[in-house]
Amino acid sequence: MKNHRIALWSFFASIFSVILFATGCNLFGNNSSGDIMPITQATIIDIDNQDKTKALSKEVAGLKIEIPANAMNVNYSLNIKKIITEVDDTSASLIKSNLTLPNDLLLISPVYIISLTTQNNGITSSSIRANMLGSDLVLSSPASLTIPLNAHQPNWAKYNYFIASGDDSKNWQFEPLSCFENINAVVKRFLTISKYSCVVAQLKETYTDINYLEITVSKPNFVPGITKKFTENPLLSAAIGAPTPIDYSQTSAKFPIIKLLAMTPFDFGPNLKSTQLVPPYYKEITLTAANFQSQAGNIATFTLPIELNGVTYNDTIHPAGIFANAMWISPSNVCYSTDLICFGFSPLIRAFASVYSPLENANDVFVTNPVVFSFTQQMRVDTLDSAITIEPPIPFIASYSYTEDSLNRLTITPATAWDYSTQYTVTLATSALDIAGNLLSAPVHAVFTTIADSSLNPTLVSPALSMRKFARAGEPVVISFPDSVKTDSVVKGTGIVVEESGAEVQDYSLTWNTNNTLLELVFDGGLTRLATYTVSVFADHVKYADDTNIANTMTATFTVCYFDTAFGTSARPFEVASAADLLIVGLEEYNDKHYIQTQDIDLAAFDDTYDDGQGWKPLDFNGVYNGNNKKISNLCISRPDTDNVGLFAAANSAEIKNLTLDVAYVYGNNNVGAICGSAYDTDFLLCSVINSVITGEGNKIGGFAGNAGTGSNIQSSSLSNSEISGAEYVGGIFGYQTLNTNIDCCTSSNDCSYIASVKNAGCIAGATTLSSNISSSFGNGYIETFLNAGGITGELTNNCKIEDSSVVELLVFCENYAGAIAGRTSDASKIKNCVNYDNTIMIINNSYAGGIAGHITNNSEIYKCISKGRIICKAYLGGIAGYCEANSKIHSSYFDGALYGINTGDFENQINIGGIAGAASNSILQDSYSSGTIVGNNSTYIGGLAGSIENSSVFTSYSQTGFSYKGYGAGLVGNTKTSGIINSVALNPEIATSTAHWGVITANLEEYDPKKCYALDTLPSTTDPLKDGTRHPASTFKTQEFYTNPENWLLPAWDFTSVWQIETPGATFPTLLNLPPLLY
Structure with missing residues (x-):
């Protein structure tokens, strides 16, 4: 897919290297050493807290310690000393030797010595514990220590970083830091205070340790005070990922330790009893080979069931919740620990009820139609009748049906019939109990109005159009008559006529009830999905038993739903499980409904042999599509003369979420994207496009949508391993972003390319205009265009903003106007808190190139930005902006890269x-x-x-x-x-x-x-x-x-x-x- 890009990169990289060598220019930084400082130890904090109900917060010389109110059972004193570690190598080695720290570690912060004494000699620093919030015991900002760093320039490519904590005996634990940490200062939160704390670095070449440790829990379904007993055991899982698999069958293998913590003593049994006598109360459990569950690649999983099943909860001896974390000592004696999780006792989950039928405020309910409620949990049938009230009052019959995972309904029918032309309110009160004895969460009301008295007119009662506006393929068609009918007067083709999509059909039989008041039409093979039926009963042919004609001709029209279940609503979305189902989503009668995808869908059958070689046919969509974390793969569209091309043509007031498109080939004219060609007032959430090629003959070509406007939003979505190309406005997320459209937390990976033959190409957007914004996004990849290339957007104009966004790996070839964040910025637009990293290379053949923006004009602004990339250009070349004009401003920014003119x-x-x-x-x-x-x-x-x-x-x-x-x-x-x-x-x-x-x-x-x-x-x-x-x-x-x-x-x-x-x-x-x- 990217051979042309690799070739270009190799060619220009070689040219670039020759230029640098010839000029003696080092664009990759230089080494420097700080001034040598003497070894120093000094007290920086010495304070008494004489009121344990008050929080302690103290900050000196960048060090900050916070202990919440009531964290201790008694008043206490705190003393912190500092060992300065910005010293020569010999002194640093002496410090590490004295502290028993490995000499291959680099001390990048001072070492802090913390002493905490209490007024009760029996209580030590381990009594720092969680705070109380209301009636719930939760971890509320346990004691924290903010450690400032020395003048060390973080280099995640070279070093791994750790928080080091040592006890009184100088036994050390090391907690790894993530490369996403702000390493100007490190915040450590813990339940107990270690005597020694500092931050260290270790060369990656000497570090071959663990890279993954996680703890999870399946929580029990238990509510203190209601269920009374635990009904299942919580199951803790600890996963360890190491660079190479560890053989846990060996006796030398070190197993993880799980620590259970609570804020009150706990005793659920001999195997689950706290061992410490002061808070926090805990029990350590070292796992064994018996706890080993599985090995998947380099990740080993251990499980530990917590034996609570059958234990009766007693709030006088049992805590409201238990916290847990996992620890593991690596082969190189580095201690890893996870964050705390709580497997406490879940909040009360009561049953909810909703009205299944009739529709809300329906005004055409037939006098014999039932009212149906559905439930989220099984109900106690003996509590339902007394919870029902009907206004105005009428005798009723209630029946409850429950089948696990399929049916859970209460059906209420009038003992005789509802009165005509009457509004009824049927209420189900909270006194209805679920099977566990819990009250219904809230009362529910069904409000409806019955039809007018039709005297001697027949009525279509099934499908029940008052409850929904469509029929199901398998349901009967039933006509109700107010009196006995002379059945031989109802003849197909004269007395009764059925039309399917405008053509009369007779592939049905007529079945009467015993008193000839209900007529069922039984269709051979059932009703046809998506077909529209019209049923007519003619007054001049059909007679009652007394030989009088019915009063008026009855005509009823309905459409047969494609889906056999659900209603296409937010509560009951239609389920999409196949390519055939997906075809229905865009149909006019269906494109405003709610959907949930239940299976991965392969569209390979709709390839370049389908629809005269054009592949999938895009249709508009105005509803809600929940991909449910499933994939749609092998989307193929070849319609170079068509605008608005994608899985959907245009999305209007839609919502698309939790969806992945994998291997999409989309080829159109203008407004082309993998998910939709155009998006208006549409929200995208947690979507991804991977392994795809999106091409447009014209303008506005994007990875997700070609043209996005009118308040559209996309959040937490990504593009990877894909190529996007067109003439103008080519972007990884949106080709053209306009009219208050927002992009937030989106990424494009470095294996993507964006090629605009004319202008405006960006890794996130081709152009951003008219009060639109991009935030917290990462743009990476390869860009090639004539005008306006940007690592985030090609052009930023008309009161737009980019903030908190970065470019990590970027290669740009452009004639004019290129920036690592935006190619051109104008008309009161702003770029804030953005970073261009040193893996960025831009080669601009003519003019206007900048590490943040190529050109900034007309009251625009760049501030709090960092530029570290490398740029080659002929004219107007700047570390932040190539050219800044017309009342624009650059401030609070710095450049540390390389420019070559x-x-x-x-x-x-x-x-x-x-x-x-x-x-x-x-x-x-x-x-x-x-x-x-x-x-x-x-x-x-x-x-x-x-x-x-x-x-x-x-x-x-x-x-x-x-x-x-x-x-x-x-x-x-x-x-x-x-x-x-x-x-x-x-x-x-x-x-x-x-x-x-x-x-x-x-x-x-x-x-x-x-x-x-x-x-x-x-x-x-x-x-x-x-x-x-x-x-x-x-x-x-x-x-x-x-x-x-x-x-x-x-x-x-x-x-x-x-x-x-x-x-x-x-x-x-x-x-x-x-x-x-x-x-x-």
Whole structure:
């Protein structure tokens, strides 16, 4: 599927490597070491809590400890000391040796020594326990410790990270951290406080341990105070996944330990009795080979039944719930533990009742029709009659029918008949009891009106059109007469005529009851599904027994439902189990109903040989489709001249959820997607498209929907191993996203491709416009287009927003306007909290390329973003944005990637490369920094922050960028025209002086002078103070005092309250606060 992509990638990667080698440019970062600090131990917290009913919360130097109110039975004191671990290798080895930590571990946080003493010597720190909320015992934020990290740059590709906890005897447990953790500070929540706590790293090459541990429980169906006895045993399951299977038949194998916890002592029997005498009360159970259940690949499963069956619950000696977790000591002596689960006692589940028939507020109920209620649980029949009331009162007969898993109904019929033209309310009260003796959860009411007195007219009573507007294929057709009929007057073709879909049929027989008042039509083979029937009884032919004609001709029309069960409602959706069932979903009479898919469905029969080679025929859908976590596979559509092509043509006010499309080949014209061509006011939830090819001859081609608008939403859905292609507006989720449409928590994997031959291609959306938003999404893959390529969206315009989204692996080939997040951003649109990782490579043949956006204009904004990718471009190339103009703004963002400008002569004096923006016009760059690498050639404006600025301002920003260039180059801004560089700092490692036009603050200055700008004293001097800036050593720029001293700046100065921080004073330059956490 992707051979062309692999070939292109290999070709350009080789070119890229040659360029980097030739220029001596390292785009993959460089190594640095922090300042050596002495070994230090100091008390940082020493506090008494003299009121145990008050929570304790204390934060010092980044360390924060919280203990909830009533966590202890007595008042207590807390002392925490810190061992500083940012030391030389020898000192670090001594610390680890003293603490009995393995020497191959890297200490990336201080080591904290925690002492907790109580006023009762018999109660220790283990008495920290869950808090009480209302009448329920739950874990309410048990004691937590927030551990700040040293100046360690997390690298998940190189290291595994652990929280290390040691007891008084320096026995250590290690809890792995996930790569999704924010590893600037680690929060540890626990029931007991360990004496030693810290965070450590271990090289992956020396780490071959477990990678999976989980505990689950099947909860008993038990309600304290009602059921009285446990009716089954909870079953705990612990699963261990190791890099290589472990033979648990060996005596040396280490088995998992399950710990049971409760907040009061428990004694359910000798095998389930707490062993600790102070809270939390617990019992540890070490599993054995007898508990081994199965081995699937590298995952071993153990089970432990908790013996509660038959035990009578006693709230004076039994807890309201029991918590459990699993622990396991790996072969390398690393201790793993799971989060706590509660297998307590489930809340009361009472029966619910609903009206089965007639329909709500029906006004045409026949006088002999029954009222039917259905239940969610089996009921006690002796309690039902007394729970029924009817207004106005009428004698009735009630009968209850129950068959497990199929029938559970109460049928109420009038003793004689309902009165004509009367509204009735039938109520079933909560005094109806289920089989366990529990009250009905809520009363239920059936309200309906009977038909008018038809005197001597017959009535169709089955199918009961007052209860539903269709017939079932297997049900009888019954006509009721108010008096005995002269049966020989009812002759097929004259007295009675039946038409099927407009044509008269006679494949039925007539059957009368004993007094000739009910006529049943028995069809040979039953009614035809989907057919429409009209039954007419003619007044000029049909007579009563007294030889009088019926008063009026009766004509009744009904359609036979395709589905034999359910009603297509939210409570009783139609079930879809086959391709034939799926064909019905889009039919006009069915496309607004509720459906649930019950089996995986293969559409292979509807391939390119079906429907004259066009494959599956899409139809509109306006209902609710619940895929029920099933798959639809082998969807094949080849309709290149048709718009709105997909599993469904257009979805209007629909909901599609829990569905996977696997191996879809969809080929259309405009508005093409795997699930639907167009979506309007439609919601998608938990859907996925995999192994598919979606192609459009025209515009708006998407993995899920080609055109999505009018308030549509998609959430928690994904695209993988697929190719999407078209002319314009090509996207992994939606091709064109407009009119208040939202994409949330969606992903496209790196094995996907998006090719737009004209413009607008993105891994999530081809274009996003008119107040639409994308949030918490990941875009990955390969993009190829002429204009507007974006790792999230190709174009973001007209008051739209992208936030909390990232691009991890991306390869882009584009002519103009490319960004790792958005190709072009305009008209008051915003990009916030987004990250472009260093596995991103963009090659733009002409102009406008940026690590976040290629072009930003018309009051748009980029803020709190991180760019680490690598970009090749001819002109207007920026670490954050290629070009920023028209009252737009970039702030609170940083760049740490690589930019390479290639000028072949077509863009003389127009290269413009900058660490934040290639060029800026009538815009603001503020509170940002760059620390990556820039390479430019020929005639170029290059700057660590911006290549060129005009009528713009640069505020409170700095550059550490290393760069090479020909033309104009400076540490901050290459070319400054009628613009201001204010309160900014050049921290570049070096600046080449071999060209005629170079500077530290700026290389070319027109009109306004830089204000309050500074530079490293190691950088060369132009002898022009305006281009050089005020000089200081590096140590000055590593102190917060320098940036917060108002004498150093034009006010307002640098904001170290909400924008900036220095993580390690004296050792690091400022970094930004509140940025999105990095995966690695």
